[in-house]
Amino acid sequence: MSSLTKFGNQPFIWLIELGQSFKIFLLALYVIFIGKFAKKEFIEQASKFGFDTLPVVGIVSFFIGLALTLQISKQLMGVGNTSALGTTVAVSIVREIGPVVAGVMIAARIGGAMAAEIATMSVTEQIDALIVMKQNPIRFLVAPRLLASMIMTPLLTVFAIYIGSIGGLLIAITYVHLDPYMFFDSFRLVVGNKDIIIALTKALVNGALVATLSCTFGMETGGGAAGVGQTTTKSVVWAMVGIFLFNFLITNSVYSVAKVLDPAFVR
């Protein structure tokens, strides 16, 4: 193959990889649906999510909650309307910050580790060994990770929202001298079931993205240790791009639909 042909094919490689990822996602979903995934692996992966990600998601969400509330409160104090602080922070954290922070931290902490682990299995012929033993790698590797990710990412997102809100509350009390009851009351007024559903939908998509991309890229790894490193970076970058892209797409779709069905939601 000439270098020109190789270059000419480059723009389509990512399309092929996306197609392959989607195919693996569907196959893993099917395996989960029929309950034929490796249960032991699922438990191990789910516990990894909790132990490895909970502290870092908590710390990052707390500081983002602090910084976000500080920024918003400065603007609101300028116009003399600090009573809107709770509602503004609530909408930002529940609809956007919580799902994105949890997704990004999971992509970096779990997605990277997942891609590196499966890539190592690929270059050390462990996946080949499974195939020779007539064991389905989707059942053993992808489905347990996908399920763990799709269950744990929403839980971690809820955790991120709570911790981010506590950060916001701290600024509201110490900097704006707002009554905590008033802050949370505005939270309660503005955050409804729909917001929770949007946040959890985003979290579910983020979880699926991280696991699918990490597993697909991991299984296609060759080229020894260097290949493992490249796969790890690639899966984290792609997962993060995917998280931001789908976050925008979901937000945009929700607003487009709400404009017609529930104008109050948009306001």
Added chain:
Amino acid sequence: MNLIEVKDVSKSFDDLLVLDDISLNVQRGECIVVVGPSGVGKSTLLRIIAGLDNPDSGTVKVLTERISMVFQGSALLNSYTVGENIELALDNHKFTKEEKEKKILENLKLIGLEKYINYFPDQLSGGQRKRVGFARAIASKPEIILYDEPTTGLDPILSTLIEDYMNKLSREFHVASIIVTHQLSTIKRTAQRVALLYKGKIVWEGSPQEFFDSNNPYVKQFVNAEVTGPIFSGLLE
């Protein structure tokens, strides 16, 4: 009866031709040792027969589903214990839980590692992992076993133990075997036929006795580990 029929198989990676029109048949109970310098496509040939890679051209017929492989680096699953790794090979067979446990223990006893049944692969030495890889490959009583450097990294006594068992599998249980190795001792103890692979082609084929007595320049250089000869000049190119 041939269990493996490889006909006119070629395989390239990018611009590098690794296998060039290779043909090879292996009968039930036959043990063929494939030798050759590093990087001439021996492992690729095994991978194609195992169905892990596809040939660019040619055909491969494997006339049984019961095939297993001993991988060069043992390829044990790190998140599974030694026992669970062997159990994976038995999963697709209709064994009861008790039968599986019995078979796992039997195979571990064979390689002297029954005490390590609950250990994880990263708690074992390289040689121990290699032995577990061997036990896993033979556990399901396959009709074909492909060995990719099965005794590399083992001490001479353990190598003899494994080679004797490979022999037993071919002669008593009529397992068809292809062994890729660099060890001359493995050829002496196990081979019924030897094939020397070089530059993607089988440049010499014959019995082990003929192999060690051969005047073929490729074989002579390989057996005597001579630095100069057709193989070395080829590598310099």
